[in-house]
Amino acid sequence: MTYQETVWDDSHSPSLKSYTLSNFRSLPQLQNLPEQMLEEMEVVGNVLPFKANNYVVEQLIDWTNIPDDPMFVLTFPQRGMLKPEHYTQMEETLQSGADKKRVAEVANEIRLQLNPHPAGQMELNVPALRDGTKLYGMQHKYKETCLFFPSQSQTCHAYCSFCFRWPQFVGMDEMKFAMKEGEQLVQYVSEHPEITDVLFTGGDPMIMKARIFAKYADALIESKLPHLKTIRIGTKALAYWPYKFLTDKDSEEMLDVFRRITDSGLHLAIMSHFNHINELSTDAVRLATSRLRETGAQIRTQSPLLAHINDDAQMWANMWTKQVKMGCIPYYMFVVRDTGAQHYFGVPLVRAYEIFSRAYSAVSGLARTVRGPSMSATPGKVQVSGVVTLGGKRMLVMRFLQGRNPDWAHTPFLAQYDENAIWLDDLKPVEGDKFFFEDELERIKTEKMVR
Ligand SMILES: *Cc1c(COP(=O)(O)O)cnc(C)c1O
Ligand code: SF4
Secondary structure: OOOOOOOOOHHHOOOOOEEEOOOHHHOHHHOOOOHHHHHHHHHHHOOOOOEEEHHHHHHHOOOOOOOOOHHHHHHOOOHHHOOHHHHHHHHHHHHOOOOHHHHHHHHHHHHHHHOOOOOOHHHHHOOEOOOOOEOOOEEEEEOOEEEEOEHHHOOOOOOOOOOOOHHHHOOOHHHOOOEOOHHHHHHHHHHOOOOOEEEEOOOOHHHOOHHHHHHHHHHHHHHOOOOOOEEEEEEOHHHHOHHHHOOOOOHHHHHHHHHHHHHOOOEEEEEEEOOOHHHHOOHHHHHHHHHHHHOOOEEEEEEEEOOOOOOOHHHHHHHHHHHHHOOOEEEEEEEOOOOOOHHHHOOOHHHHHHHHHHHHHOOOHHHOOOEEEEEEEOOEEEEEEEEEEEOOEEEEEEEEEEEOOHHHOOOEEEEEOOOOOOOHHHOOEOOOOOOOOHHHHHHHHHHHHHO
16 A cells, blocks of 8 residues: 555644653643652653653553553653662752752753763764864764764654763753754765765754755765765654654655655665664554655664663564564664663663574564674674683673774674673673773774874
């Protein structure tokens, strides 16, 4: 069935309504929840910003399954997301009747301790033009792909409660990445013939109006840079607001931009973020997916593995299978990075590996395009690719999927088996006191910091 043949009356073309800290209590769906729970949401919501919308509330959350429903946990704050001491600090501040300014101060104090940008991470990845202009709206970590953060894409249709990008949502200005001009983007890519892919990211670039996105996309198309092969868009719009590609005022215009990209001979890759199979369950997402594919875009899917939301091998197997059926290509399972509510969402590496391999073994080869579990760590994207026993000793087989030095890609290395390790930093080499990449990584870091 094509989109046009589907009955699609006005009741199916809603306008976006957002629910945040200031108005969530007005939701009819929340009226039956205990007051205690709403208060907890308020305490946590003052530190970790949250935003749900009418599509998420009406079509994705199963309100008969509170508090465990994965889509509820994904979009509404839960008490456990703050460490007890932070929770108490904010609870006491609110109870003391502190004014808005004071509440914001305490919130920022706590947020800084949550350290959303591990030391040096930002400065390390900031590229510059030949004339020395620093491009704070870009990151260029892996040779062939540069990331572009348009200043208009610093928000999303709804927020994921695990997401580390909240500094840009709550106006902690010094942490913003954004950049204004597509011109600088084209200039940078033209100065770097090794770049084949430009990846639009944010927030969510699909929050942009088609007219704004078109400016950037057309600048890239018109530049006709021979080394540029692919435009990628990292987005959660299919999961959180599929109407972006169906019934919003600029839907047709956005799909036209996509067609211009593919008509120009560039590959258009939609890196679509789906955390749970429930996000694939509605008519809207099914239709939006097929309309996107009709533009010639290829949809690849990715998600972190998250406790309380998707730490379930069978769910992943079902989700990948359904994605393949919808014409999407499963791409990455990530290990959730060290950030705000890591203690709540984190899954240890060994367990992540078990979930991944169980899910991977349960699907057709067509879904085994997926790679993971993968950590986006300072030296690169590192996969836990196996557990082996050598000479009676268990160890983890690790592998680079991407390296800060491109030669590291695909290189395996061994680490001591450790059930409690949650990140690369927690792992120890099997022999010697350093992994093979550590000395060189230090050199790369020093070079970049000095410049
Ligand atoms: C993941 C990532 C990319 C893209 O990597 P692919 O493996 O090509 O998808 C690019 N830049 C950064 C910083 C990344 O984390
Ligand atoms: S949609 Fe992406 S950027 Fe936005 S809150 Fe979710 S994970 Fe973060």
